[in-house]
Amino acid sequence: MLRFMPVGDSMTIGSAGEHTWRYRMWQHLCATYGGPFTLVGPRETLYDKAAEAPTSYAYADPGFPRAHLAGWGEGWLHMAPLIGEAVRSCRADVLLVSLGLIDLGFYTNAEQTAANARTFVAAAREANAGIHMVLLPVIPNIRATTDEPFAEQVTLFNELLAKTAADLDEPRSPVLLAAPPEPYDIDTDTYDGTHPNASGEHRIAAAFAEAMWQDWDLGGEYAAGSS
Template identity: 70%
Template sequence: MRLMFVGDSMTVGSAGDHTWRYRMWQHLCATLGGPFTIVGPRHELHDPWADAPVSLDYADPGFPRKARHHLAGWGEGWCHMTPLIRETVARHRPDLLLVSLGLIDLGFYTDAADTAENLRLFIAEARAANPGIHMVLLPVIPNTRALTDPLFLAECDQLNERMAKAVADLDTDASPLLLASPPPYWDPDTHTYDGTHPNALGEHLLAAAFADAMHQAWDLGGEYSPGV
């Protein structure tokens, strides 16, 4: 199995982070029961001092470079990844995409309706490169802005409704789509270090959302354990 992480700043991580990608790698090593490869065109973390994706300072230096690959970027959303995904899938040949996008789109670039259209186009573009690709999508997880700005929270809720409809409309036997459940009881004060980006607890919750969805729907891997 070849898998690729696609995401925004919550997925790429910042210098000194473990990242939820690392937590997922640990989980799959422990539970998958077979070989897997993590693919993608990038492997760096965001460096807040350089304001660029140039850091290799992962919290665990034992995180293998071959497992650090991803397609994620600080400040990048559906509107940035959709134009890249066909070529990236064709080049790196993932079988499975784990996608966490949307919050940055609504915060800076597009409303819920336009973001949902980019999401649908992303799915079509990924399938154009690999008609059998599998995808797991994570709903938008509210940050502190969403908890204090009712209009922004409404946009987040609307996008999640549109995402659920897109998954229901576009799911096929040949190219399954899976909508993960958002982490229960997510609290920006407890699970992030700045109101948006996950701390260690948040990283485990994000990895668990994907891992448990794949295990329950596809019997892939096992139930997530933060003790891994």
């Protein structure tokens, strides 16, 4: 059984009442992947905005493997120390990683964030020498439209992440950089300029799915109109 672990921040954990892109990815793999698979991770909840804590199980559709390693307000800085044990305990085969916005917004500059991404990859490989990883660049968000220094850091980090993926990629444990979701419009694909709505969930899932299909022949083309 192929075991996928979604890793990310608030856009990946999602909040109460949402489907999440994790659900969209599960739907896609159910339709396109020919073998047994599941989603794994040490966490299962959504973020509860009222409680300001990751305590909700109120998925729009709870009927899927809800496991993940994602947290509201967490980034590469936070996940790098956790990923080794998560990969080991959950026996993950493929990591689908969407991180960086939080790091750049609150904790580290582009160079430091890229260094933490390298630490993350090394820790994942220490736990599973054959781990496969798909890394998503920081995608459009509202802060980058009004904060020019932040936007410059996002651009630089995405360039450094591409270099990181190229440097660390190896046949036994490939590191794949996904293309940013295209198109992705913060006015129509998010509900607040940052967090994906249903359309945005599909676009993020599609970015991961297309990368795995085109580079690894895993799954298939993403059906953009699926529910």
